[in-house]
Amino acid sequence: MKTNENKKVDDFIKELKDSSFFRTLTPQKNRDGIYYADIKFARYTHLIYAVQDLLKIALHTLENSGLENSSQIEDPTFHLTSILEIAVQLLPCSEAEGLDSLHELYLEILNDQESKNDKTDNV
Missing domain, CATH: 1.20.5 (Single alpha-helices involved in coiled-coils or other helix-helix interfaces)
Structure with a gap:
């Protein structure tokens, strides 16, 4: 019984590895619980414009009340933190x-x- 369950688990893991599932996040080596996602840009200018757009969204959120923001996003100021964290990570400081x-x-x-x-x- 135990061997049959292990085979099912092994088959399931193999199926996941061979599929297109779980490709977005990659575990960071030597840091448990930390993952990274690749974002591709053709040029540094595209990267800078993406950061600029994220910051513009953040500014819009700060400058407008919840009623003036898109009604599709409930409590936009709540999402501001994640937008700013992404912008900080994308800044090409080096x-x-x-x-x-x-x-x-x-x-x-x-x-x-x-x-x-x-x-x-x-x-």
Whole structure:
């Protein structure tokens, strides 16, 4: 009897693995109870616009009373926390450091070009 139940469980697990079920959340290694979901963006600009849209939704919720929000969402301020948590997770903070470095490089190149132009103008 026990073997038959184990086979049913094993068959059920195999069926789930082979199916398209439970593909959205992936367990995070070394952290029990924590899962992640992949969100795909074609470019950083698309990511930034998605974060911007989430923040706009949050602002709309904060600025309008419950009566002025969509009647399809009951108590929209309750959902505000999850929207803001998603926006925070999507912010490309490490990439921002790269943008700072690129900006510094741009300013250096600009200063070098201006210095060369000033020397050329003085000659």
